[in-house]
Structures are given as structure tokens and as C-alpha cells.
Amino acid sequence: MKKKNILEAIREQLLIFDGAMGTELYQRHVFTNRSYDELCLSDPELVIEVHQDYLRAGADVLTSNSYGANRSVLQKFGLADQVAAINHKAVELMRLSLERLAPQRQVYLAGSIGPLEPGLRQKMPRQEAVQAFVEQAEALSEAGVDFIIFETMPDREAALQASLAMSSLENPPPFVLSHAIPDGEDLAEILAHRLQPLQAGLPAPFALGLNCGLGPARMLEALTAARTLTELPIIVQPNAGTPHKVENRQLYLCSPEYLSTYAQRYVNLGARGVGGCCGTNPEHIAELARSLKRLSQSYSSISVSEAQKPKAAAAQETALAEKSRLGQKLARGEWIKSVEITPPRGWDTAQIISKARLCQQQGVDAINVPDGPRAAPRLSALITALKIEQEAGIEAVLHVCSRDRNYLALQADLLGSAAVGLRNFLFITGDPPKLGGYGYASGVFDTDSIGLVSLQKHLNQGIDLGGQQIQPPSAAVIGVGADPNAIDFNREITRLQAKIEAGAEFIITQPVFDVEALHKFMRVIAEWKIPVIAGIWPLASLRNALFMKNEVPGVLVPDSIVRRIEKAQTREEQLACGIQIAREALAELRGMVAGVQVSAPLGNVNAALEVLA
Structure with a gap:
């Protein structure tokens, strides 16, 4: 060659x-x-x-x-x-x-x-x-x-x-x-x-x-x-x-x-x-x-290749409002409240089910379930989401990343999710394995978040990875991530546009601490008219604030917020300060977004619910 x-x-x-x-x-x-x-x-x-x-x-x-x-x-x-x-x-x-x-x-x-x-x-x-x-x-x-x-x-x-x-x-x-x-x-x-x-x-x-x-x-x-x-x-x-x-x-x-x-x-x-x-x-x-x-593959716009282009005719997609309760609220423009809870490291789901049930009782619309965040091995996000929906009576938003599975396994999981009734997804590329403590694990990255959206879009039209017809089509709500604080902002917007063109129906942002950055982001994407759910992270402590500031890509914690938390003397006071900062951010951005996703810091779902109260 x-x-x-x-x-x-x-x-x-x-x-x-x-x-x-x-x-x-x-x-x-x-x-x-x-x-x-x-x-x-x-x-x-x-x-x-x-x-x-x-x-x-x-x-x-x-x-x-x-x-x-x-x-x-x-x-x-x-x-x-x-x-x-x-x-x-x-x-x-x-x-x-x-x-x-x-x-x-x-x-x-x-x-x-x-x-x-x-x-x-x-x-x-x-x-x-x-x-x-x-x-x-x-x-x-x-x-x-x-x-x-x-x-x-x-x-x-x-x-x-x-x-x-x-x-x-x-x-x-x-x-x-x-x-x-x-x-x-x-x-x-x-x-x-x-x-x-x-x-x-x-x-x-x-x-x-x-x-x-x-x-x-x-x-x-x-x-x-x-x-x-x-x-x-x-x-x-x-x-x-x-x-x-x-x-x-x-x-x-x-x-x-x-x-x-x-x-x-x-x-x-x-x-x-x-x-x-x-x-x-x-x-x-x-x-x-x-x-x-493998990570470098994310630079190309990965979608259905020539060999995979549809051979079957696309079926009529299910309307967004008919896909799920979350889809209905997105379609109607109603305010959305979601809480992100990370799956456990072991297999016991009792605690996460209890936390999800508490959220359901407090009027939360959905539980976001991350897929191996920061490349840390945890209970299957798919199983966690399924257990939450079955036992807590609240919809889940299942995160799906391309890091751990090849195209065949990804399609199998998406079809499996449709079979058990999981309808809401957030598609992300995923953190490389080296960010976690299991450096010998290999990243697969057959595709990236753009390719994942394209794959799910085709499944929603009754077409599989190889262009073959499937019946019935899936009816997934397609979400994607975005980073309003991206240093290479133009690249972030270009990739976001590609996600939307591939079929994205809503956006969840990285945690927002600088509301002005979100203002800028919303102005730039206004013409695309896609619902945006803002990420909110109530900082649990000064140590948590410094970790988010220095170690988490895509998260910008202003020095003013760090100084504010530094003034709190005890860990409890620092958490209370973090919750108050998150409540202030939520109040400021409420008029510009479709809803919020509040993370449960270190598994503390009560802190997330205080922000939403």
C-alpha cells in the first residue's frame, strides 16, 4: 500500500x-x-x-x-x-x-x-x-x-x-x-x-x-x-x-x-x-x-460505512413523545429532573435501588446510570438500569460507551436493551482504560459517540449494523454528551453538530460550575433547537473540588468556588457550601435549559435531592 x-x-x-x-x-x-x-x-x-x-x-x-x-x-x-x-x-x-x-x-x-x-x-x-x-x-x-x-x-x-x-x-x-x-x-x-x-x-x-x-x-x-x-x-x-x-x-x-x-x-x-x-x-x-x-479513531466521523450502508428500507421511527416518559417530557418541553448514581463496585444492588426509589418518591424523572466512569470497573450499567426500572419504578438513562465493546457487542446490547424495555440512552465515547486502576485492560473503540448515535438511529429505523432489516424497530431516546467548557471549543461544537446530524435528540452537559460558559454554549447551538439538560455537581468537600478542578477532563471549577469552599471549616460545612453553590447555579440556568442532571457526589443521593428541593 x-x-x-x-x-x-x-x-x-x-x-x-x-x-x-x-x-x-x-x-x-x-x-x-x-x-x-x-x-x-x-x-x-x-x-x-x-x-x-x-x-x-x-x-x-x-x-x-x-x-x-x-x-x-x-x-x-x-x-x-x-x-x-x-x-x-x-x-x-x-x-x-x-x-x-x-x-x-x-x-x-x-x-x-x-x-x-x-x-x-x-x-x-x-x-x-x-x-x-x-x-x-x-x-x-x-x-x-x-x-x-x-x-x-x-x-x-x-x-x-x-x-x-x-x-x-x-x-x-x-x-x-x-x-x-x-x-x-x-x-x-x-x-x-x-x-x-x-x-x-x-x-x-x-x-x-x-x-x-x-x-x-x-x-x-x-x-x-x-x-x-x-x-x-x-x-x-x-x-x-x-x-x-x-x-x-x-x-x-x-x-x-x-x-x-x-x-x-x-x-x-x-x-x-x-x-x-x-x-x-x-x-x-x-x-x-x-x-x-484506538482512541485516535474518534477523530474520524465514524458512522455506517460503505459496507454497512442500509440494504433494507428504513421504517418509520417512533415519535419522541411515544418512546418513553422522558421522551414525552422532552417533546413537550417540560422541566426535567434527573439524578446520576454510579453503579456499585460489587453485585449487590440493594443500596442503589433504595436510592433510586427515594428519588422516585421525591419527584425525580429519571436516574442516569454511568457506564464505567473514569474507566473503573463496576456492575454492568445495563443490569443496573434494568433493576432500577423494575424495582424502583423510575426510568433510567443508560449510558453506553464504545470503550469496552466492539460493534457486534454494542449492537447486541442495544437490541437486548430494547428487548427488556430500556428506552433512554446517553451515548459517549468513554474514558480510556488508563484513567482507571486497571491499566492492562484494552480499549476497543471500534467507534465513538457519533458512531454509536448512528448505530442506534438505524436500529430505530429497523436496520442493523450490516444493513439488514430487523422487526420491530427499536424505539430508543438518543442522548449525547457535550462540554461547554471545552478548551478546543470549535472542535466540541463540530462534533456536537455531527452527533445531532447522526440522530441525537437531547444533550446532557458536563457539570457546569461557570454558568457564563453555558450561556455561550447555548447561544452557539441555539439554531439546532435540541433540548439541553445541564449537568450539576454539588461539591462534597474541598478535596472533591480540587479533584474535579485538576483531574477530571472537561470540568472547569473556577478558583472563586474553590476559595468559597476553603472558608468552610468542617467537612459538613463544605458539603453544605457545595450544595448551596449547586442550588445557585441551578436557579441561574433554569430559564435556558430543558432540565438538570444532578450527580450524587460520592453516592450521596440526599445531597442531590437537596439541590433539587
């Missing part, structure tokens, strides 16, 4: 980049008093060994061992006349690694160019610096790289010199400018300065990178700022945390699982390439590949 060019690939798929070369060479007892780049000539099999370890890990992009193979760095080792030879060999070794181990894989070869020698760079005239970059870029281009990546650019001037160098090449390959951002409190200000247009008439990079300088957590902050400053695809390659000195070695103690957890957030913010920088190794990259590649 013909390999896509890198410009197409980075926009159509998530690319897993390799990790640190220097770290791996150091681990193989090559010390820092020699040129790592020269190893391409003197010990090529060692370099090939590192490349192949990254290939085995699942890397889609190999980066050449040429980071310091420019004249200003090589002259320290008496190798200034070897620039062309080292760079040519570096590319050859990547190609040999691929040919020996995985000749059929679509892997991209990136030519690495690092910054000039720090001691000379500040004194070097611009033209001399540009020429040093030109010499290396020409050699990498001649050797046949798919693209050049200028790594760890230390400032705006270095990025300008790199761009000027690319403008001097006759047939320049695509290139990336990857910035090293120093750790400090003014990340957004630094990025705003770095990412300003460099100079009119210069060739533009096809992507921007963030690498080195920052560990996974701080890199998330940098990406959050960078995403608002450029429309270019962004490649994220954090360090493995902060180095620790252990027996005269600088070691990075960030686990692959820790990096992977943050990498999932990078992807949720729109990163198109993810890899590692200093301290990362093939184990980190293997974990990224395992946890991210």
Missing part, C-alpha cells in the same frame, strides 16, 4: 513519535563525553538497535540520530568535516532498521536538527547560524527523509534561523518547528511570543511541536495555550518528568502509565502527534501506542 505523505497523514490520523535517542544510548553505556551523532558512523548497529526498539513499541515516526550533527556542535569533537557523512548515515540507519524489522509498515522518517552549540549560538552572526542549519538540512534532504524536525528550538530567533535555512533549499522537504518552552509561570506569554508569524515570505512549517523542557503535566498547560494560537497540527513530546540524580546519573522516574494518562488529554485537546523527549524510552512509547491508537 502506498504511503501517504506526511502532510496528509498528520491531518488524518494520530501519529505516535518515538522517544529519546540520547537516553537510550546513555543506558547502553555511551557516556556524554563523546558525540552521540558520530555513533552513526562508528557503531551503527547500536543506533539501529534503538530505532528497532521504538519500532517494536509501535512508533509511526522514527527520528534520526542527528540532533547534534551540525557544524557548531560537531567541531567540539573535531568532527566539523563530517556533517554530511553523519547525517546521510543517520537516515540510512533509520531506513535499514525499518527494512530489517517492519518493511511493510507505514513509518515516517524524520530528520532531526537540534539547536546550535549554546556557547557559540549567541555570538554567531545570523547568516552563519542559518548556513549551519542549511548544511545539515541539505544532507538530510539528500538522504531522503520524509520531513525535517527542528527540535528544541530555544527561542524565536532560532526558529527564524531554521525557517530561513529551509527557504535556501532548492527542493525543501516539509518541516516542523518544535519549541522547547522553559518551565515557568508565564507559559502562555512565552508561547504567544514564540508562535507569532516569523517573517513574511518564509516557508511555513506543516506542524508545530512542543518538546523538552516540560514534564507531562506542565506540557498539558503549554498545549492548552498553544492550541488557541495556531491552526497548525501540534506535535507534543514531553520529557519524562524532572530528572533525579541517582548515583551520579540523571534518571527520569515518570512511569509509562503516568505519561500515557496525560497523552490521552493531549489527544483530547487536538494533538496530532504524540511522543517523548528526554528520559522517555521504548516502554513509554509502547504504552502511548497501546492506549492512544
Whole structure:
């Protein structure tokens, strides 16, 4: 199969980049008093060994061992006349690694160019610096790289010199400018300065990178700022945390699982390439590949494919008001009150049935039943929902996520739900397995929330996954999630529109603490005229507030709310404050939404009912 060019690939798929070369060479007892780049000539099999370890890990992009193979760095080792030879060999070794181990894989070869020698760079005239970059870029281009990546650019001037160098090449390959951002409190200000247009008439990079300088957590902050400053695809390659000195070695103690957890957030913010920088190794990259590649499918609008397009004629769908009591209230525009209660970790349903029965007695319309929230294993959401409807006398809204089941199992569960009378659904993509404590579990992600909506819509029309007719059609009420606080707000709205076009009939939002964000969201989607149920979370304590603020993607807890809860002295006072904040939010948003979903914090259904009282 013909390999896509890198410009197409980075926009159509998530690319897993390799990790640190220097770290791996150091681990193989090559010390820092020699040129790592020269190893391409003197010990090529060692370099090939590192490349192949990254290939085995699942890397889609190999980066050449040429980071310091420019004249200003090589002259320290008496190798200034070897620039062309080292760079040519570096590319050859990547190609040999691929040919020996995985000749059929679509892997991209990136030519690495690092910054000039720090001691000379500040004194070097611009033209001399540009020429040093030109010499290396020409050699990498001649050797046949798919693209050049200028790594760890230390400032705006270095990025300008790199761009000027690319403008001097006759047939320049695509290139990336990857910035090293120093750790400090003014990340957004630094990025705003770095990412300003460099100079009119210069060739533009096809992507921007963030690498080195920052560990996974701080890199998330940098990406959050960078995403608002450029429309270019962004490649994220954090360090493995902060180095620790252990027996005269600088070691990075960030686990692959820790990096992977943050990498999932990078992807949720729109990163198109993810890899590692200093301290990362093939184990980190293997974990990224395992946890991210299926997740990346959510970038495509997954619906019924060509092979699955309906062969049977669509049946008339059941009207929304006739599908369920919830559907009737949605159709009539009546105020909806629902409470979210998480299924138990064990199999005993007595407590959750008791809580649902209490909600029914207090006039709640429905119980929302999450499907393995935060990738934590719990009692089957489907069984929980069924037991609630049968024993508590209140409708359930069954959450269905695509993380754990393939298309066949998903259809089977949706048909099974129809058979036992479950009618209300909220379709979500689901948290990746690494967010939970069961990291060895695999995410399936045959589809995403858009594809799930499309699947249920077709079942409602009497058409199954393969385009075959089913009788009778299902009559499900189709709900979807939305995040009014999304950092990449345009992407969130685009995906929401795709969900609505696929067949969504109502929306439930992430918990709303900033009502103004919901106002903005409602204004943007007003033309679609779809009922919105606002998520409300009564904060149970200061610790709960900090957890929601720092650890739950899609939830924005303003500092003003945290400070307000901090003033409460006891846990009981903090809960009372959290309930009051939730009641105030509900009162403020009541005129703009169709209803509310109040979460029972830590299973405390009485707190949710106090909010609704």
C-alpha cells in the first residue's frame, strides 16, 4: 500500500513519535563525553538497535540520530568535516532498521536538527547560524527523509534561523518547528511570543511541536495555550518528568502509565502527534501506542460505512413523545429532573435501588446510570438500569460507551436493551482504560459517540449494523454528551453538530460550575433547537473540588468556588457550601435549559435531592 505523505497523514490520523535517542544510548553505556551523532558512523548497529526498539513499541515516526550533527556542535569533537557523512548515515540507519524489522509498515522518517552549540549560538552572526542549519538540512534532504524536525528550538530567533535555512533549499522537504518552552509561570506569554508569524515570505512549517523542557503535566498547560494560537497540527513530546540524580546519573522516574494518562488529554485537546523527549524510552512509547491508537479513531466521523450502508428500507421511527416518559417530557418541553448514581463496585444492588426509589418518591424523572466512569470497573450499567426500572419504578438513562465493546457487542446490547424495555440512552465515547486502576485492560473503540448515535438511529429505523432489516424497530431516546467548557471549543461544537446530524435528540452537559460558559454554549447551538439538560455537581468537600478542578477532563471549577469552599471549616460545612453553590447555579440556568442532571457526589443521593428541593 502506498504511503501517504506526511502532510496528509498528520491531518488524518494520530501519529505516535518515538522517544529519546540520547537516553537510550546513555543506558547502553555511551557516556556524554563523546558525540552521540558520530555513533552513526562508528557503531551503527547500536543506533539501529534503538530505532528497532521504538519500532517494536509501535512508533509511526522514527527520528534520526542527528540532533547534534551540525557544524557548531560537531567541531567540539573535531568532527566539523563530517556533517554530511553523519547525517546521510543517520537516515540510512533509520531506513535499514525499518527494512530489517517492519518493511511493510507505514513509518515516517524524520530528520532531526537540534539547536546550535549554546556557547557559540549567541555570538554567531545570523547568516552563519542559518548556513549551519542549511548544511545539515541539505544532507538530510539528500538522504531522503520524509520531513525535517527542528527540535528544541530555544527561542524565536532560532526558529527564524531554521525557517530561513529551509527557504535556501532548492527542493525543501516539509518541516516542523518544535519549541522547547522553559518551565515557568508565564507559559502562555512565552508561547504567544514564540508562535507569532516569523517573517513574511518564509516557508511555513506543516506542524508545530512542543518538546523538552516540560514534564507531562506542565506540557498539558503549554498545549492548552498553544492550541488557541495556531491552526497548525501540534506535535507534543514531553520529557519524562524532572530528572533525579541517582548515583551520579540523571534518571527520569515518570512511569509509562503516568505519561500515557496525560497523552490521552493531549489527544483530547487536538494533538496530532504524540511522543517523548528526554528520559522517555521504548516502554513509554509502547504504552502511548497501546492506549492512544484506538482512541485516535474518534477523530474520524465514524458512522455506517460503505459496507454497512442500509440494504433494507428504513421504517418509520417512533415519535419522541411515544418512546418513553422522558421522551414525552422532552417533546413537550417540560422541566426535567434527573439524578446520576454510579453503579456499585460489587453485585449487590440493594443500596442503589433504595436510592433510586427515594428519588422516585421525591419527584425525580429519571436516574442516569454511568457506564464505567473514569474507566473503573463496576456492575454492568445495563443490569443496573434494568433493576432500577423494575424495582424502583423510575426510568433510567443508560449510558453506553464504545470503550469496552466492539460493534457486534454494542449492537447486541442495544437490541437486548430494547428487548427488556430500556428506552433512554446517553451515548459517549468513554474514558480510556488508563484513567482507571486497571491499566492492562484494552480499549476497543471500534467507534465513538457519533458512531454509536448512528448505530442506534438505524436500529430505530429497523436496520442493523450490516444493513439488514430487523422487526420491530427499536424505539430508543438518543442522548449525547457535550462540554461547554471545552478548551478546543470549535472542535466540541463540530462534533456536537455531527452527533445531532447522526440522530441525537437531547444533550446532557458536563457539570457546569461557570454558568457564563453555558450561556455561550447555548447561544452557539441555539439554531439546532435540541433540548439541553445541564449537568450539576454539588461539591462534597474541598478535596472533591480540587479533584474535579485538576483531574477530571472537561470540568472547569473556577478558583472563586474553590476559595468559597476553603472558608468552610468542617467537612459538613463544605458539603453544605457545595450544595448551596449547586442550588445557585441551578436557579441561574433554569430559564435556558430543558432540565438538570444532578450527580450524587460520592453516592450521596440526599445531597442531590437537596439541590433539587
